[in-house]
Amino acid sequence: MFEHQSCLQHLLTPFHYTDMGHYQQELADVFRTSWQFACTRQEIASDGDFMTLELCGEPVLLKNFDGQLRAFLNVCPHRHCMLTNEPAGNASGLFCQYHGWEFKQDGCTGKIPEAKAFRPWDRDNSQLTSLALEVCGDLVFVCLEPDATPSLREWLTPFYDDLEFAFRAPLWRMAEVWDFDCECNWKIPTENTLESYHVATVHPKWLGDQLPNERMSEHQLNDRYTTLRYDCDSPMEEKQARIGRYLGGEVDHSYRHWHIHPNIAFCLTDTFNYLATCQPTSPTTCRVRTRMFALHGSKKNPYARLLRYLAWRVGRRTMRAVFNEDRAIFDAQQKGIQSSPHRGVIGTREERIHIFQRFLCNRMNLEVTPHPDNIRAKEEFQDPCHPSRDLLQSGRQS
Ligand code: FES
């Protein structure tokens, strides 16, 4: 059952999905002080492996130094060049592509061409900027402002132990890396994953043409996260559960979706798990990054191998098809939002979106204009989990 029985206020306005100043404030207030998913251990598994990516609008480089994983700002202290533009690769050392400065695991310089030209040596100003890196299972996270952020374990609480189990070889193996760019604000794909209201219209072929049953849906709403647990009952899901049991997985007969604010979602099923994170790249663009883990189990016989393969194929095909259908909506929603005269409205099935928006409003101290319907609705129900709801619902005129 859903927690709310009346419609909820769409707290954010089209401005929050389009404005450059607001976008920059989000990066500063929300993203830099949260753990961001960077990659899996498998993607930089060998000594010398590296990869680069953009996190929170900054270029980041991750590198494996003989088994030790390190993260740096991908900016050279000499004259600010990115150390490398390559998305990934393997190199025995860490060198800047421009003048060849070498850097060690701790970010200090190694060999520098014509080093005597830099005397007296400005040691403090000549190191790479190291970034905080922590790991949960096979998932590698980076934080740009760790002093203002809880530890990764705390940040992922109460899911840390389950995530460590569900995203770690050998029982679960990383089976797919899939990243794609979208022409929309990062909140659009994020909010899409938080509601099942669109399922019957956008995904009838893959997920059925009826809305998922409310009685079988359980939401948990919290300032830091929201969850959905859906009890599975279809013949396909029953088959999935049987395969999971045979391969030695822990069968739960459910679809579990956990969203940790602001931008990472984990989905757990009986035979595959995935994470999806939405990385902002501008006010109106973002990059969705997914990693899918398939149940591997311990059985090695040919029957187990076949089941594993089939379960994986079905899971992958469904996930790709569903994401591709959502992508078409993301772009259409962004185009609409840029011309929208409306405030928007949130139904009870979409209540996780309201909680997500409230998190952003609280974190960024946004002023929220009251909505007449919600002033009325406020008197009809009590929000079960958030003390500052009244502040937002009654609003402070901007
Ligand atoms: S800018 Fe990197 S070595 Fe010169």
Ligand SMILES: [Fe+2]
């Ligand atoms: Fe969808």
